[in-house]
Structures are given as structure tokens and as C-alpha cells.
Amino acid sequence: MLRNYLTVAFRNLLRYKVYSFINISGLALAIGCCLLIFLFVWNEWTYDTFHENADRIYRVYEKDDDALLSRFSAQIDISIGPxxxxxxxxxxxxxRMVTDHEIIEHEGxxxxxxxxxxxxxxxxxxxxPLAEGDPTTALKFPYSVVLTQETAKRYFGTENPLGKTIVIPFFYDEEFYDCTVTGIAEDIPKNSSIQFDILLPYEAIENVHPDIHRWGRRSLYVQLADGVEADNLEVQFPTFVKEQLKEHLEANTVSGSLHLQPLRDIHFGGMTNASTLFGGLKGNAAYPYILLGIGFLIVVLVIANFSNLAIAGVSTRAREIGVRKVLGADRRQLMRQFWMEAILTSAIALIFGLGLAELFLPAFNALMQRELEILYTRFDTLVAVLILPLSIGLIAGSYPAIFLSNLQPAKIVKDTLKIGGKSPFSRGLIALQFSLCIFLVIVMMGITRQLDFLKSKNLGMDAEQLVSLPVHGRELLDLFKNELAGQESIAGVAGAWPGPGPGAGAAPRNxxxxxxKIKVFKFWVDYDYLKTVGMELAAGRNFAREFSTDxxxxxxINQTLADQLGWDHPVGRELKEIETSGQRHFRIIGVVEDFHFTSLRHSVSPAVLHLTDWENGHIFLTVKIRPGHIPVAMALLEETxxxxMSDEVFRYEFVDEEFDALYREEERWERIIRFAAGFAIFIACLGTFGLVSLAVARRTKEIGIRKVLGASVTDIVSLLSREFVILVIVANLFAWPAAYSAVQRWLQDFAYRIDLGPGIFVLGGVLTLAIVLLTVGTQAIKSALSNPVDALRYE
Structure with missing residues (x-):
């Protein structure tokens, strides 16, 4: 019996080639997309789960309830670890962990x-795990080093690296250190929040920088004893801090309350300076669900298409169904037959879907910033590959199987069967498809408009052609200034810490x-900074060399702080800064217009700008390039x-690109939703094309008679398009509220956002209507231009 079902299913697929092509194409695209979505979701949900003790490992973080933006930070004073x-x-x-990215010279x-x-x-x-070496002794000595297998291969090729020496620079240190290879670690899984190429003992960096526990890129992890609940330990932290960390508390190195974050939550953790601290990719707990939602919408579209085409095509298979029933086929047999056709269609689509998934995997990885692989030997991948098409086939074939098996043979034989696109269910499926298309188009346009708004908003400075370069000490800053002064391509040079871009990180102060007590962000600048970056004064004056007290x-101070202080005339007023050594007194000499130094998700925070001499500190050299002179200026900067600084690699950042980079996630999801909208429209157009083709075939006689009676091409096109136009209008009524709610909820994350006017909603509906009319029109015009004699010849 199964063989018979398969034979008939193959014959029907070959007999109705156009509709088989539409169904297989849609299902193949859906399977390919869903497989990529599955890979991403599985990767995100299994982050850090490979650690044997993952359920007992936590990261210690600090919550400062009194700080700006309610700071959560994993960069605590890690000396509390022991x-x-x-x-x-x-x-x-x-x-205790400290990380950095260093340049190591190897073979030039x-x-x-x-x-x-x-x-x-x-x-x-x-x-x-170590492929070579003893994990209990590999980091026992200060200048031992563990390399990953890939790193060891880069430096030593096929040689055994154990016992060999590698020269390594430590960050913020001009010295190079001979380190002995004591272990080779297996390559770190991609879905690990802790990544490294070179693993060194904490003691080594502590010897070089004794205060590294307070200022490095650092974190503290703890493994709890078996059976201990994290909540029970957190309850003890306030007493522990007061009794055991009294010195830290007095020195203000531990100021907030300590908490524990499960290792498995770090990838999705939203705290500042946390998720990507050790090289792992930052995740967002909502993104897997968003992608699953998109995958679900894609599957719904494809199933709706399949069902609509199957029901609309009943007229072409009515006699087959009638004959089968007359010859004794019962309802269950007919249902099995239609299910077999649906599953066979899905199985064929699976082959093409896997090919599409492999084809688009590199682009998907680039878009999502992941390194996903389709490993067919993995159990979870095999389950997804087998279950996905089977499920889609069964679901897609269910309603057609039930509907078609219920047809009465008497009506079929008498040709009195009234079916096609007239049933409320079929119309509902078509309207659902159009609603999803309109919804995705509007959401995509809303995100695009918000991104355009963010990138065009005045930042309070002129970030265009502004370059930031890290240098060390006042002497180097002055040398750069002297070298660049008077150059035609350079409009200005200044020094600052942190730099004008959002990546450097301003320091919060009291x-x-x-x-x-008021929390502010503090910046150290020189006399030329405001002019170089294009900041404007709202009141008072700039720093000036003739005023020695400056x-x-x-x-x-910025305008936000001036407003917060509530002083009508802040210039000349006194401020006190709370430091670990006491208080410092300052006098306000001017107020600058608000400038952004973080994402526009947040409103401008209070800020204070100081003068400093930077005798030995780290500085960002800030260079303003004249318009049209970027290539010449960059060549000059590199040569200088x-x-x-011949011993360091040339490093720089364009400030406008740093601000643009803040919205990479939004840009990524805008592209994903754009693709989803395009996919939805493509699937809907395929289905609409098939439905119109079936409608034309079903109404060939009617169209012929209308033409004989004088109907024009416009009349015929209107006849075939009218119902689809009505369905698009109905679809708008459902899509608009849903899209408004979705975009409005997304916009709530931004302190500065667009107003949602009616424009994008009307445009989304009109675009969808235009595409549908274009699809319907091609078939309708072809039918309207056909010779009516051909339609009526055998009547």
C-alpha cells in the first residue's frame, strides 16, 4: 500500500509541475531558513554548558545602586578572590582573570x-582540558604559559612545544618576557564566554602591575561547594564585605553590593563591560526567541501556501477523488494519500533546503557574527533535519487531506462542486499571508528610520573626520602636536582621556x-580639545593658558549637569569632588553644550571636564582632518x-565609525527582518501566482464569454484582482496594530527616538498591494489577451 501511495504521489507531482515547483520552492526556502535558525538558537542556548561544573560556577559582580545608569559591573576589585x-x-x-589583546612578533x-x-x-x-601537560602544575610558575592547539601550531608547527620558550609582551608594559610552554589546551569551543589564545598565570601580571586587580580588564569567578545555593551565599555578602573587606570598603574599591551571576547566564548578561570581557561574543536572550518567531512566521506562510494551492486545485483533481471514492476508497485512505504527497514534497524540498542552508551559511555567519557549522553527525542536527520536514509536511497536508477526503462523489460526478478560493478558511489564509508581509515591511521600515535618525542626530561635537589614537604620556603628545602642527591636511590636534568616541569609557565620580552627592562622568582634556572636536560653549569660557588656576x-560642566544643579548662573560656582584621599575643590569656568559619549539609548549624563598634564598616563591623541584630505592625513599619521612609536602597531579609530558601531546589533536585525520581509513577500507572491493560475484555469469559460460580450482587458484584470485587493486591505487592518505595538516597544529602549506617524503604515500597505497587483496582473493580463475562441471551442 505504501508503495502505491508513493507511486501516485510521484505521478501527481510530475502532473502538476507548476504547483509542485511552487510548493517545493517554498518548503525548501523554509527548511533552509529554519535550519539556520536552529543552528543559531542551539548555539546560543548551549553557551558555556560544556563545562563540567557549569552549574556551580558563578561570576562575582557589583551593583552600585547609587551610580549613574544603575551600574552593574563585573570589573570589580578581584583581589577579594583569595x-x-x-x-x-x-x-x-x-x-581571578585579567585579559588583553597583544601583538606578538613571530618570524617578522x-x-x-x-x-x-x-x-x-x-x-x-x-x-x-589539556591535550598535553598537567593541569595541576601547568600554571604553577610565574612565567609558564599554556597555548591552545591552534596557537601552538602557529608558533611551533608540528614540533612538540612543551618546554620551549616564547617571548611575550604584557599589556601596558614595555618589557618582553621569556615564558616556558607548560601545556597545550584543546581549542576553546566557539560557544564559550571565555576565550584565549595564550593562558598565563595571574601571578605574572601581578608582579608587573601590582594594582592590576583594580584597573585591568578583569573578572572574578567562584566555584561553589557541591550543594551550595548561590542565594544563600549572596545573603552573607553584606556581612562579609563589612568584616573581611573593611580596607576595600574604606578605599572605595568595593562600593556596591556583591552578587553572583551564573556562568550560563553570562553570554546573555546585559551588565556593562561584562559579556565580551574575555573574548566571548555578546548575546541577547531575546534574539533566539525573535529568530524562532521569524522561523515560525516563515513556516506559517509556507503551510498557508501549501493548503491554499491544494484546496484551490481541487477542481483539477475532483474526478480523481470521485473515482477513488466510487471504487471504494474510504476517507482514511484518501487522507493517507494526500499526507504522503505532502511528506514527499517536504522530503524533496529537504534536499534543496539543505543545499540552500549550506549556500547561505557563510553569509548568515557574517550577519550574526558567529562561526556555525552544519555537522550532520551531531544528534541534535540529525533530529532537526529529519523532524523539521516531516512536521511541516504533516501539518501542511492536514487541512487539505481532511478537506479533500470529505468531498461528496455525487457532486463531483454531477460537476456541481463549488470550491476554490471562496471558502472563509482559504481567504483567511491568504489574508494571513498578506498581514505577515505588511507587518514585517512596517517593522523593517520603522527600524530603518530609527537607525537613520540615530546616525544623523547632532552628537554635540563634529565627529566627521575625527581620528583617535592611543599614546602614552605628555611627552609623546607634545611630539605629535609639534609634528602635525601646520600640516595642510590637519585642522586640529588635541589630547584627552577618555577619547571623544564611546569606546574609551568615561570614569564615574562623586x-x-x-x-x-551627585554622580558625574569625568573627562581629562587639554586646551585645544573643544576647538578640535567642535564642542560649543553655552556659557562662560574655555580653558586658557593665561589663567594659571585653570x-x-x-x-x-555640560548643560545636563548645569540643569541638574539648578543654578541659574553656574559659572564661578564651586564643586567638590570626593576622592579616596579626601575632597578636591574646583570652580566652574564654563558650561559646554551637551555632547554624547554613549549610545543614544541613554540620555546625556552629567559630565565634568578637567585639565591635566598627563606626565605618564594614557592619552587619546585626537586629530581633526580637513575634508577631502583623509588619505593624505592618514599617511602622515602613520609615518609620524x-x-x-616604532615599537608599536599603528592603531586608530574614526570617532564617527565608533558611534556607528554602537548600533551594529540594530543594523543586523534590520537586515534580518528585511530578509524575512522579502522572503515573506516572495512566498506570498508564489502562492498568489499559483492561486491566480488556478482561478484562470477554473474560470476560462467565464472569461471567454465575458470577452465575447465585450469585456475589456481592464475588466478582466479587475475581475481577477478584485478579491486580492480586498484581502490586502483587510490584512492591513490586522497588520497595522501589531506592527505599531512591536515597533513602539522596540523604540522604548532609546532615549532619543522617532515619532511613528501614519507614513510607514500606509507605505507598507501600498508596497505590499503593488507587489500583489504586479503578481496578479501578469497572469490576469495574459488571460485577458488570450483568444476567447480557444476557451469556448469545445463548449
């Missing part, structure tokens, strides 16, 4: 390596104003860099 391990019985192991080529300095316990608490007590 104290936690020693004093808390619930903590089995504590692991600079190689960028991810360095991770960690306590030796990292190899026992975490599951980073001000004491009339007995009230260097010691003069400050500029190579003369003044």
Missing part, C-alpha cells in the same frame, strides 16, 4: 593574540554639591607614528 576562598566555606575555588609578522592571565585553578574549575581648579 579572601573569599579562604574565609567562605561555601566557596570551593576562586579564579605581527600576530594578534588574546592573552588571559588567571589563577592556576582555572584548569580545574573550568573544563579547558561630586558633593550643597551636601548632596590647570588646578578650573572645570567645565612609525617614527615616534
Amino acid at each position: 579572601v573569599l576562598e579562604e574565609q567562605c566555606a561555601d566557596v570551593e575555588q576562586a579564579v 609578522k605581527p600576530l594578534g593574540e588574546r592573552q588571559l592571565f588567571a589563577d592556576p585553578e582555572i584548569l580545574t574549575a573550568f573544563s579547558f 561630586l558633593l554639591v550643597e551636601g548632596e 590647570a588646578t581648579e578650573g572645570v567645565l 607614528w612609525s617614527r615616534l
